[in-house]
Amino acid sequence: xxxSALGVRxxxxxxxxxxxxxxDTLLLGxxxxxxxxxxxxxxxxxxxxxxxxxxxxxxxGPTGERLFDPVEVLNVLKKLGLExxxxxxxxxxxxxxxxxxTDLMANTKQGFRVDxxxxxxxxxxxxxxxxxxxxxxxxRSVYGESLEVEAFVDGSPExxxxxxxxxxxxxxxxxxxxxxxxxxxxxFSSAATSPPAVVPPFSPYLKSHEGLVCVSDQVNAxxxxxxxxSADRNSVVRAxxxxxxxxxxxxxxxxxxxPAEGPCDWILQTGWYxxxxxxxxxxxxxxxxxxxxxxxxxHVLYRRAPTNxxxxxxxxxxxxxxxxxxxxxxxxxxxxxxxxxxxFYGRIDDRMVTQVLPFEFTGALGVALPNxxxxxxxxxxxxxxxxxVAVNTEPLYSDVVSISD
Numbered sequence: 001x002x003x004s005a006l007g008v009r010x011x012x013x014x015x016x017x018x019x020x021x022x023x024d025t026l027l028l029g030x031x032x033x034x035x036x037x038x039x040x041x042x043x044x045x046x047x048x049x050x051x052x053x054x055x056x057x058x059x060x061g062p063t064g065e066r067l068f069d070p071v072e073v074l075n076v077l078k079k080l081g082l083e084x085x086x087x088x089x090x091x092x093x094x095x096x097x098x099x100x101x102t103d104l105m106a107n108t109k110q111g112f113r114v115d116x117x118x119x120x121x122x123x124x125x126x127x128x129x130x131x132x133x134x135x136x137x138x139x140r141s142v143y144g145e146s147l148e149v150e151a152f153v154d155g156s157p158e159x160x161x162x163x164x165x166x167x168x169x170x171x172x173x174x175x176x177x178x179x180x181x182x183x184x185x186x187x188f189s190s191a192a193t194s195p196p197a198v199v200p201p202f203s204p205y206l207k208s209h210e211g212l213v214c215v216s217d218q219v220n221a222x223x224x225x226x227x228x229x230s231a232d233r234n235s236v237v238r239a240x241x242x243x244x245x246x247x248x249x250x251x252x253x254x255x256x257x258x259p260a261e262g263p264c265d266w267i268l269q270t271g272w273y274x275x276x277x278x279x280x281x282x283x284x285x286x287x288x289x290x291x292x293x294x295x296x297x298x299h300v301l302y303r304r305a306p307t308n309x310x311x312x313x314x315x316x317x318x319x320x321x322x323x324x325x326x327x328x329x330x331x332x333x334x335x336x337x338x339x340x341x342x343x344f345y346g347r348i349d350d351r352m353v354t355q356v357l358p359f360e361f362t363g364a365l366g367v368a369l370p371n372x373x374x375x376x377x378x379x380x381x382x383x384x385x386x387x388x389v390a391v392n393t394e395p396l397y398s399d400v401v402s403i404s405d
Contacts, residue, residue, distance in 0.1 A: 006075045007272025008254050014069035015059040016391045022068045024378040030092030032304040035379055047088045051076050070374055071252040078251050082334055097331055100302040104349050110189055113404045117183035121395045126174040133366035135168040135182040136354035146189035155180040166360050190350050205292035210358050212263045212280035215288045219264050223288035233291055240285045245335035250326050256372045276310040278326050283312050297355035306401045307377055307384055323348040
């Protein structure tokens with residue numbers, strides 16, 4: 001049974017994002033097709049006011065402006081939606097998500113053109129230091145010879161730019177405060193979905209500890225309780241999927257609250273996960289039953305919302321690496337709409353894959369990150385800006401992603 005709590009601990013420490021930016025994130029999630037319409041802005045303001053009346057935390061800034069925690073906002077709107085107390089999530093977020101998915105399915109093109117730019121904000125503390133800044137690129141192991149990369153760097157003429165599989169890297173010395181942008185114009189075809197001819201060694205995909213993937217005693221016990229000892233691989237995967245769809249909530253988390261020694265246990269205790277740590281739990285539960293599984297990272301290719309995302313893959317003998325994505329949780333109103341519940345069970349739509357863990361990954365960003373931070377996703381021109389900011393709202397870096405014809 002799903003928990004009635006919000007999963008994450010909330011306090012004024014996290015309530016640092018101005019109302020205007022919170023509205024922008026809600027407009028992207030709920031009105032990606034109509035975010036500029038006055039009625040969209042009005043309806044979103046009214047929804048935010050309703051949630052405050054229903055318990056959403058808010059803090060007043062020094063000049064009286066309202067400040068919010070974006071994680072708290074998202075979890076509150078989903079919880080109120082699940083309880084039937086507010087319809088913004090079902091009408092706007094779920095409705096918009098389904099339209100994004102349906103529009104991509106109707107796309108008959110075989111290839112994509114993506115403009116990706118990552119801008120780092122270099123503060124005074126970095127002046128004189130040698131930096132190795134990194135940004136993700138599509139994996140050639142996924143897209144083969146169809147992948148084209150036209151890379152560039154702005155803001156540092158002396159930077160040494162290097163392109164490798166899945167990674168764009170710039171080495172430079174920070175001479176002044178300011179910004180440095182790593183970018184690339186990308187072209188690639190849809191990823192192949194046929195099983196590989198060569199079966200990979202499975203031991204790396206059965207490890208009990210790998211980043212957020214942790215097969216603890218609690219995870220192991222749960223995995224064996226979900227399906228009997230004689231259950232075949234497909235039955236186990238189905239049982240794990242059903243558990244995560246029915247018993248847990250896909251929302252947002254504060255990663256500083258997740259213990260390094262038991263990240264998957266934390267999900268089981270709180271009842272909430274996001275796409276990254278939820279994929280890690282799915283992988284851990286599969287590995288606990290001897291089923292090879294791994295976490296995949298990249299971006300969805302929805303033209304109106306090309307945002308970063310994680311999902312999981314499981315090795316099935318008859319299919320090879322098979323994807324499972326908990327975007328289905330939102331699309332199906334928390335698993336309750338059977339038409340959408342299994343939409344990404346054993347399949348996904350076209351994605352820009354940049355990480356196949358544990359071997360293919362972007363690596364360290366190149367600048368130190370604080371323990372506590374926010375990710376904000378808002379509309380930027382014809383694409384989306386994905387910003388990482390410290391809780392004091394100091395910008396750390398931002399990605400701008402757009403898809404062109």
